[in-house]
Amino acid sequence: DTAEFERKVRPDDAACSERQASRPEVDRDTIYALASASGRSGVAVVRLSGQQADQALLALQGGSKRSLPAARLAALRRLHHPHSGSLLDHALVVRFPAPASFTGEDVVELHLHGSPAVVRALLGAMAELPGLRMARAGEFARRAFLAGKMDLCQLESTADLLAAETEAQREQAVAMMDGGPSSIYNRWRKELLGCLSSVEAVLDFGEDADLSDSIAVDVRRRASALRQGIQQQLNDGRRGELVRDGVRAVLLGPPNAGKSSILNLLAGRPAAIVASQPGTTRDIVEVPLDLGGLKVIMSDTAGMREGGCEVEEEGIRRAVEAARMADVLL
Known part of the structure; x- marks a missing residue:
């Protein structure tokens, strides 16, 4: 039936875990990067994600001198260079333990004074901590996708929202992020799986010719309606492209x-x-x-x-x- 067919083709939680376990070793490093815009600002946000995020925070706090702040509560901390001990900045620190975080990993956010010199000093200090490396472009979002925190539509909408310059671009990106297109595509997928499972049933248990004919007629009708719905979605006059670009x-x-x-x-x-x-x-x-x-x-x-x-x-x-x-x- 449809449920059995979905079980075969749709990755479950175990499959998702297996996909994460098969990631290259470099992808399991703890990563860090400036999460806010570069340049001078009132506040700059540096984000860490990975197994060593909490240990890195402890090292920046001065090792065992300060305990970790409670999860999801902002705490004021003095950040020091892990080797020289020099003061880097006073920062608000927020922890998001796994799996309830953006990437599904342990995440730490450091809210600093938005001076380029402060950001540069902190990133330099973090580069000297073992097990940490600078994140590649889009790597936080990639880890969120691999952890099942967002689908491809939401991933694309995040990039569109960050790049939005007009009200129409913002509205379109927010609608995508809220799952509008995803719900349509999931409905198509469910209908297609239903058609495929019916075809499989005919192939496996098709001794009854009358039953096979009735199933074939039903599948043809459903597939035709699905095709028409997809075509209508595509024939939108390139509205999404025009709004975005x-x-x-x-x-x-x-x-x-x-x-x-x-x-x-x-x-x-x-x-x-x-x-x-x-x-x-x-x-x-x-x-x-x-x-x-x-x-x-x-x-x-x-x-x-x-x-x-x-x-x-x-x-x-x-x-x-x-x-x-x-x-x-x-």
Whole structure:
């Protein structure tokens, strides 16, 4: 039946544990990295994840001089260099013991003063602790995925939310993070598994020809409806892509039609040179805009005409190519 088929193809908790156990040794290292934006700020957050996270915190506190703070309660601690003993900073420390953490591992967050010098000193001190290494790009999220803390849609939505510049991008990323697309895909998967289990039943116990025919008709109907649902989801006019990457709008027309003036008006600054002489704009001038919460990449192009110089002709060629790739032509 469907439950038996799902048991065969869907990894259970034991399979997930086996997948984690088979990770390369380098993936089981305790990792650390700056989790907040780089540069000067009021607060900087450094995150550790792995089996040695608590031991690293003890070493930064001065070994046995201070006990570990209680789980999920912020505590003020003085952080010292593990070898020289010099004071690095006063920090708020929060522990998230496994498995109830972002990565499913022991996690420690250090909330420091957001000075580049403070962050640099702390990261340098952590590099001298045994069993710790700097995290690779996206490694915390990768460990969260391997631990079953998030699915691929939520993983992608996390990156989209961090990169969101407009309200539409934020809304789309939050909806994905909340499991909207995942629920649709899981429903498709469940329906597909039901069709597959019915086909398996016919193959294994198909002596009754009438029963086989009725099952085949039902599977065909369900598969057709599933295909139609998937096609409808795909035929959304690339809405998700346009929201995430931005709508490419190209200003196209003859010289001195006001294309550069429109671009400067929308940008709120003199992004393109405006002059009465025809052919002033040669290369493409792109300006990212936030129009009503939607990211729009507006491009000013060379005026379309014949008989220009070689440089102007190249500008016109680029304008035609940009128009070919545009989502909107103005």
